[in-house]
Amino acid sequence: MPTKSRIRELQEEILKLKKNENVFIAAHNYQRPEIQEIADVLGDSLELAMLAQKNIECDIIVFCGVDFMAETMSILNPDAQVYVPEPKAKCPMATMCPKSIVEKAKKEHPDLPVVLYVNTLAEAKAEADVMCTSANAAKVVEALGSDKILFGPDANLAAYVEKRTGVKTIPVPEDGYCIVHVRFTADKILELKNKYPDAIVLVHPECDMEVQEVADVVASTSQMLKYVQDSKEKKFIIGTETGLIDRMRREVSENKIFIPASETAVCRNMKLNTLEKIRDVIISKPHKNLIKVPENIAEKARNALEKMFELTR
Ligand code: SF4
Structure with a gap:
């Protein structure tokens, strides 16, 4: 785990490279917080797929997520050069x-x-x-x-x-x-609800039906973010990958509290992307990191x- 000052150094290096090389960085809500902080756009699969319709002006797109997301970006932007920081980041x-x-x-x-x-x-x-x-x-x-x-x-x-x-x-x-989402259990959510009776429970529809049934809200990550931003409530139990909680803690009012429904809900595939790998892909643009789907x-x-x-x- 790099130190805070090393993270800052790498972020500054990437921001400079990004400007000089006209790079656009798209990142999914489950990326590491230090990647979220330097992304041009952060979102869920739908928001990132819709980007393709916005005619982004750049020479290359660096897509921080997993394989199918970068493929979708390339399919919808056939003329764009879409690179991934880590080709091994695949969705099981x-x-x-x-x-x-x-x-x-x-x-x-x-x-x-x-x-x-x-x-x-x-x-x-x-x-x-x-x-x-x-x-x-x-x-x-x-x-x-x-x-x-x-x-x-x-x-x-x-x-x-x-x-x-x-x-x-x-x-x-x-x-x-x-x-990741099958790791949430109804028992754990009920235990947390007992401990925090005033908290609203939000879970992703990839969770088991028993988990969905004990939740107050079943929603995608972008819908969860909007819900907690708009809600007058102060405490939320969040049933999705912990990267979204990093984003909520950074972007939503300091008075709101976010409790992970499971501390182990971490997608290791998403976390394979790192600042070093983003910097390296911008510098050397290796062919193996370029995502191209055969046109047929x-x-x-x-x-x-x-x-x-x-x-x-
Ligand atoms: S959290 Fe990870 S494993 Fe689950 S759907 Fe997303 S990329 Fe795939």
């Missing part, structure tokens, strides 16, 4: 849903629309009719107007969508999950992402 949930599993489900249910969560690799996105994020999943599914759908890869998000919309969801695969796959994946924007406009 996305790897649970290879193209072959989606193809098999489509063969078994040829009449059902395929809705996939953005937490999928490009090869799976290319098999979807429409994409969704945790922020807009229910809205996308309602707008489709179908009474049954194939939904992947997160089975908890599928259950949340089914509960919210009444649309029957067939999970693809049957048991896809986020290794990117085109189909882009259609599914654009359908999501169309249905939620």
Whole structure:
């Protein structure tokens, strides 16, 4: 763990390089706090995907998140040079849903629309009719107007969508999950509620249904941030990756208290990105860190992402 002064030094070095080389840094809410502090934009998957429509003027984008997010950025910005600080930062949930599993489900249910969560690799996105994020999943599914759908890869998000919309969801695969969000338990949340009876409990829809059921609010990270900013309450129990709590503590009023629903809810894959790696990728731009999706796959994946924007406009 670098010291505070080393962090400051690296941040200043990156800010200088960023200016000289016309670099734009996009970072997910689960990134380390020192990365969040130097990002040009910080957000959840939906906010970061929407960036693509904003014609960012820069020579390169450094995307701090995991593999599928950088792929999405590249798919929606085919002319941009999208680099990642650490190519090994991959989302285990996305790897649970290879193209072959989606193809098999489509063969078994040829009449059902395929809705996939953005937490999928490009090869799976290319098999979807429409994409969704945790922020807009229910809205996308309602707008489709179908009474049954194939939904992947997160089975908890599928259950949340089914509960919210009444649309029957067939999970693809049957048991896809986020290794971080399944660590939250209803027992621990009830224990915290007992200890802090005036706290509001917010959890992510990637948590198990028993956890969602004991929460006051089930929301994506951007929705959680807005909720705590707007709320008159003072104490919040937060059931998502701890990076969002770092952001809340930095950006929301000092009078508000954020209690992690689990101290161990850390996505090690997200945390593989570091300031040193960001600096190095800007300096040497190694080919292995450049994200490019083959155009035949990117085109189909882009259609599914654009359908999501169309249905939620
Ligand atoms: S928090 Fe979960 S869904 Fe997000 S990148 Fe980590 S493993 Fe994947």
